[in-house]
Amino acid sequence: MVRLALAGVHSLVLSPLCARCPHGRAGCCEAPPAVAWADVGRIVLLGGRDFLLAEIREGRLAPQRRGLSIRRVPPSEPLPERCVYLGPSGCVLPPDRRSATCNYYLCEEAFGVAAAAGDPGVRLGRAIRDDLTAHFGRWDIELADRIRERYPEGPPWDGEFLGWLGAELALLVRGARLPPRC
Template sequence: MIRLELSGEHTRLHSSLCSQCPQGPAGCCVSPPELDWTDIGRIVSLGGRGWLLEQIAAGNLLPVSRGLELRRVRRREDRAAPRRSKCVYHGPRGCTVPAERRAATCNYFLCEDAFAERADGQADPASGAGRRAHALLREVYGRWDRELTGAVAGRPEGPSWDAAFLDWLGAEFERLSSAGELAALAAPG
């Protein structure tokens, strides 16, 4: 079953399949997405600048040319299981960081199995709306990130990975999101 948690640019999609993921206990967290410029700006705009600086200093978030890579760790899901590589933030009961500290993709991505899953073979009424929300979020976030990639490249000092740079990304994210392109995903009421 698909469940949509509408909240504009912070919209989340949930699937009941994820708790029994066919890919294994860590699900798609074996391949964490990068925090791209837009994700970093979103996290800053939600009060996460200090957390980002801490995580960069701790080596859990690694500066790369497109933003920040999430460190991968090799762990067993249980004693009998082989060690597998997965996101540093994946714990025994799933993601250990709140939605406002994750890449937007972590919040809205669902695989095709999740969209198709319904034990009784009937169409899930939320599946169509989920796919539309997923497609819109991918398109808008992708475009915002291309714009921010150009803006970062245009800074003479480049990405300095200090508080001032993160604040600038936060302000850029707020500028992009204020145009209301994701108003169709606004929370009801």
């Protein structure tokens, strides 16, 4: 069954199939998503500004053109190369410190298995995934424009920049029609 936690921009869409992913031992965490501009802003809004600064200092997150990239660690039996945050029992980060993609993305295979079992949550889960994918994509583009305008030499990756980015994302989220909360 697909498990849904409806929380607007912070929604979770989870499947038990991920623990025995048919695509490999590390599942999606073999290729971690970017922590793109809107993800960075979301983490800041959830109180994670100092977490981000510490992770950048430690080298687990690295500034790049679209925001931050997550470091990968080399293969070690039985796991392939993977996200630095993948521990022996799954992701070591709570949902409010992850890229939103890690929270709402499920592959079609996971939905397909749930649909075959008659799971009534599949339709809403797919709608949330698609809706949040579209929203985060638009916000990333909008935030990239605002960053270029305010920081033509590139963002300084300090506390003030992160606070500003969180506030800009809050403005965008306020004007959006998002998945429901419960």
